[in-house]
Amino acid sequence: MKQMDLMGWLFLFLGLPLLLLLTLPLIKMTTEPSVAMLKETIADKDVVAAIARSIGLSLCAAGLAFTMGTPLAYLLARKELPGKRLLEGIIDLPIMIPHPVVGIAILSLAGKNHPIGRFLSDAGIQIMGTKTGIICVLLFVGLPFYINTVKSGFDSVPVRLENASRTLGAGALTTFMRITFPLTWRHMILGTIMCTARAISEFGAVVIVAYHPMTAPVMIYERFTAFGLKYSQPIAVWLIFISFVLFVLLRMLSKSIHPHRR
Amino acid sequence: MITLSHINMHLPEFSLTDIHLQVHTHDFFALIGPTGSGKSLLLEGIMGIMPFTSGRLLSEGTDITRYPVEKRRLALVYQDFALFPHLTVFKNILYGTAFHNISKNEAEKRFTYLVSALGLEKILRRYPHNLSGGEKQRVALARSLILNPRVLLLDEPLSALDPVFHDEARQLLKKVHKNLNMTIIMVSHNFEEVLYLANRGAIIKDGRIMQQGNIMSLFEKPDSRFTAGFVGMKNIMPYHLKRNSLQITGTPLEIFPPGPPDPAHQHVGIRPENILLHIPGNPVCENHFTGKIKDITSHGVFLRVQIEAQGVIFEAIWPANHIRQFRLEIGKTAAFGFHSESVHTF
Numbered sequence: 001m002k003q004m005d006l007m008g009w010l011f012l013f014l015g016l017p018l019l020l021l022l023t024l025p026l027i028k029m030t031t032e033p034s035v036a037m038l039k040e041t042i043a044d045k046d047v048v049a050a051i052a053r054s055i056g057l058s059l060c061a062a063g064l065a066f067t068m069g070t071p072l073a074y075l076l077a078r079k080e081l082p083g084k085r086l087l088e089g090i091i092d093l094p095i096m097i098p099h100p101v102v103g104i105a106i107l108s109l110a111g112k113n114h115p116i117g118r119f120l121s122d123a124g125i126q127i128m129g130t131k132t133g134i135i136c137v138l139l140f141v142g143l144p145f146y147i148n149t150v151k152s153g154f155d156s157v158p159v160r161l162e163n164a165s166r167t168l169g170a171g172a173l174t175t176f177m178r179i180t181f182p183l184t185w186r187h188m189i190l191g192t193i194m195c196t197a198r199a200i201s202e203f204g205a206v207v208i209v210a211y212h213p214m215t216a217p218v219m220i221y222e223r224f225t226a227f228g229l230k231y232s233q234p235i236a237v238w239l240i241f242i243s244f245v246l247f248v249l250l251r252m253l254s255k256s257i258h259p260h261r262r
Numbered sequence: 263m264i265t266l267s268h269i270n271m272h273l274p275e276f277s278l279t280d281i282h283l284q285v286h287t288h289d290f291f292a293l294i295g296p297t298g299s300g301k302s303l304l305l306e307g308i309m310g311i312m313p314f315t316s317g318r319l320l321s322e323g324t325d326i327t328r329y330p331v332e333k334r335r336l337a338l339v340y341q342d343f344a345l346f347p348h349l350t351v352f353k354n355i356l357y358g359t360a361f362h363n364i365s366k367n368e369a370e371k372r373f374t375y376l377v378s379a380l381g382l383e384k385i386l387r388r389y390p391h392n393l394s395g396g397e398k399q400r401v402a403l404a405r406s407l408i409l410n411p412r413v414l415l416l417d418e419p420l421s422a423l424d425p426v427f428h429d430e431a432r433q434l435l436k437k438v439h440k441n442l443n444m445t446i447i448m449v450s451h452n453f454e455e456v457l458y459l460a461n462r463g464a465i466i467k468d469g470r471i472m473q474q475g476n477i478m479s480l481f482e483k484p485d486s487r488f489t490a491g492f493v494g495m496k497n498i499m500p501y502h503l504k505r506n507s508l509q510i511t512g513t514p515l516e517i518f519p520p521g522p523p524d525p526a527h528q529h530v531g532i533r534p535e536n537i538l539l540h541i542p543g544n545p546v547c548e549n550h551f552t553g554k555i556k557d558i559t560s561h562g563v564f565l566r567v568q569i570e571a572q573g574v575i576f577e578a579i580w581p582a583n584h585i586r587q588f589r590l591e592i593g594k595t596a597a598f599g600f601h602s603e604s605v606h607t608f
Binding site for chain 2: 158160161163164165166167168169170171174178179182183
């Protein structure tokens, strides 16, 4: 690695305020609650349930993104589809739409005034105030992160490798499973991490679709509005800590796969 | 035998036009052309990776034009060898056997033979990123040959290799062709490597076949200015017929060909290595001149020399020791010539 020169120090000086902006509030928040307060918070069954719900439902959303988003990402990476750019733009939309709008949009579709809402209702599927509704919005906001990450993974696998597999007698699906999939597995884990991370942090869309059952961000908001900063901070600290451990484990998992690859 | 009959492939920015080729069983057939001429595209079309727009592709008499890639019983070795990076050499070689009707015993037998013949015993547990260019090539060949394909397609097999591996790799390909009695179609832009390896070939330019046939006939009897230039012919000049000689247009210089040229021909060409230096006053060729040396470039063991005679600049290739033997110097006069048989018209 190169040693820091004058330009390096100048750039560090310019970037330092950003690093401080990112770290100082988090440091302040995570060090503010006392150990006793943290212990008391984690002993609260409602808090544990909300954090577990947030992580569990986010992983469900990421699982759905993996199952259905992987083929879509492959199509976008490999095939020339009519309106492909438009499709890519639509997939990126959730990144820029205000999140309460996402919640409102999903509710308007799931309401009884819409055929889809009536169909779901007839099939016994409720969106408003249910875990299904929460998974829907979490998938909505997390999907662009999964698709874009996995698509870049597919882009990084030379088409020649797939063609070589075909020339050796493997069919298209076998080639996908035996060549493309193993070579993009790390991107899929990374996409899952990104999608889960985005979903765990979601508040705006979730609060519209389902205030209850309560997810951790909604509970943090509720405790903040009802009891103030002191009572909301420990939940936030636990959510950050548990999510951090989860993501570190997932990253370690992704590193351990195909360690021979450069 | 592989037959391509009136093949066309139209892409947005490039087309293969009316390709007609025959590759005989056990041929080492070379598709030769400059970069961007469409030779690799044609190879991918034969393999089925890129579909032909029209025309027919026959393999041993069976029309395989619409067969999917995996059903053609052809194998393609890519320029960069396209080894699967997540599989060991062992698994790379055996990869295709799962998709063919090859018994376990037969696969083991072929594997043992190829590993031994290609000297892969010591690298079976390695991953592709730990292999040299030459090793990658041998693994890619073994991976294809284990399937016993009807035809082996090679896309620029030597161009991704370091020059130190070139000779070894060329000999390996020659050995594979000879020992396994394979039919091989190879794409190359290097005529020198084609001369060493192939027995037949076709020269392709802008998606069209310019000339095809025996490699030596392509080398010795190019039928167009492009082909002549591509196979290393130099001293290409326009001429007009003057009784039994060819007068180089715009100069008084006359050249005696081996016989009356085709009336449609307009250019004459002479290989630089066919121009001979001789002692003044003692000509050894039917065409002999005296000229002034304009330039001498050393290429190690040989010299590239330009000599001007009667307003024509000839390019010749001579052994490096000629510089001392004939005391060659820029500006000095030299006597040189060439036999009538060395004069080609097109």
